[in-house]
Amino acid sequence: MIFEWDETKNRTNIKMTISKKRIKQIQEIKDEDIDFSDIQELDIEFFKKAEIKLPENKKTISIRLDNDVMEWFKTNYQRGYQTRINSLLKAYVIAQNEISASKAVTKMKVKKNFRKKV
Numbered sequence: 001m002i003f004e005w006d007e008t009k010n011r012t013n014i015k016m017t018i019s020k021k022r023i024k025q026i027q028e029i030k031d032e033d034i035d036f037s038d039i040q041e042l043d044i045e046f047f048k049k050a051e052i053k054l055p056e057n058k059k060t061i062s063i064r065l066d067n068d069v070m071e072w073f074k075t076n077y078q079r080g081y082q083t084r085i086n087s088l089l090k091a092y093v094i095a096q097n098e099i100s101a102s103k104a105v106t107k108m109k110v111k112k113n114f115r116k117k118v
Contacts, residue, residue, distance in 0.1 A: 010080030058086070 002015040073081040 007077065008079055010083055 002017060004013050004015065005011075006013045073085055077084050
């Protein structure tokens, strides 16, 4: 398999590397000769528990960015530059939340140790 980033669609494309000979062999396999024993059947219980995962809603905003920052994103990503900016901001938020959680745990440990000493 070959993975390539598609700037126009802002996603990764997967290209299968399979020979024409192998494709022909696969196409010639009869349905009754295919072994499905390792594939779990999907019954009504599966669909009762299944959830539809929709993409997160995005909010349209106006933001002021330095010209050089905007040009860099537009030059490097053309289409999808706003998605890249969003991804970077999201990664920053996640990192900050992890730092805050780590600080909170450390603070709790300090308080707990202080109480033990008093």
